[in-house]
Amino acid sequence: MDDAEYIRLLTSQAEQANAFLSNARKWERERWVCQRLLQGLNIAYRSEEFMPAGQEPPDVLFRDARLEVFFVLDEGRRLNDEWREELQRRRSAFSLSQLVRRQARPKRIQAAQLLQRLGPTLRKKAANYQERGLDLSELDIIAFASLKRETLNLNSHFPPPTEYLRHGWRSLTLVGPTFVRVLYAHPDAPDFLRANLGRSIIFDVGVSL
Template sequence: MDDSDYLRLLTSQAEQANAFLSNARKWERERWVCERLLQGLNITYRDDEFTPAGQEPPDVLFREASFEVFFVLDEGRRLNDEWREELQRRRSAFSLSQLVRREARPKRIRAPELLQRLAPTLRKKAHNYRERGLDLGELDIIAFASLKRETLDLNSHFPPPTEFLRQGWRSLSLVGPTFARVLFAHPDAPDFLRNNLGRSIVFDVGISL
């Protein structure tokens, strides 16, 4: 593969990323996060086991799980804008050298810091859902950490997720490009979540957006 072929490949990948981030493929994105968690937990599944809920929340139904998905991003970062700009950059390039740019090495953060990134969204969801009369104890939350400027120190200790437990969710799982972890799961949560409670799984291949 020469440089021009590789440049076309990079452009095609950026086009696919933009399509994947479109509103039309929101549910497909959410299902992908669920699949990533299941892969980490070594749970086999079929595509037809995933269905959209009639009314959100939840986002994705899988067996006895009712998954509600959200993305954790760096402050001020918007995936849609980021990939639109990247697509334009790749389309405008005449050589691979034009695409080279220096990125700062991600800062390594400990598990308590990463959990703090979840807090604002979960507080907002808990408040809004209670106002709508929804039972948080029927929802299995998955947070996908798509951080560009920070990366989790996988050797750091996860503290008890006390605040999130008090909010009343049935379970809470955290997925990143290279790891997955079930942070808590109540007794009535799906077995495949309870059986993997508190265990950090590291992926062989990191995948992010």
């Protein structure tokens, strides 16, 4: 494969990423995160088991789980803008050398630091849903950590997510490109979450956005 063919391949991949991040494919992204969770927990599933809710929240229905998904990104980072820029870079490149970027090595952070990043979104969701009279104890939260400048030290201590438990969510799970961690699961939470409570499960292959 010569440079031109490889650039065309990279451009096609960027086009697919942009399409995947469009508003029209929001539910597909959320389902993808749920599938990553199940893969990490080694739970077999069929595509037809995933259903959109009639009215959000939740985002995705899977068996007895009512899954509400959100993304955790580096501060100031926007996936849509990032991939639009990358698509233009690849479309305008004439050689692979033009696409080379030097990036700093990701900083290793502690689990407690990553859990703090969930706060703004979870507080906002909790306040919004409570104002709407929704029952938070019926929602299973999945936070997908898609970080470029930082990486989680999986050997660090995961403190209890005390603040978030006060909101009343049924369960709270952290999913990353290479790991799954069920942070909290109420006795009424789905069995596959309760069975893996407190375990850090490592993926063989990392996948992110």
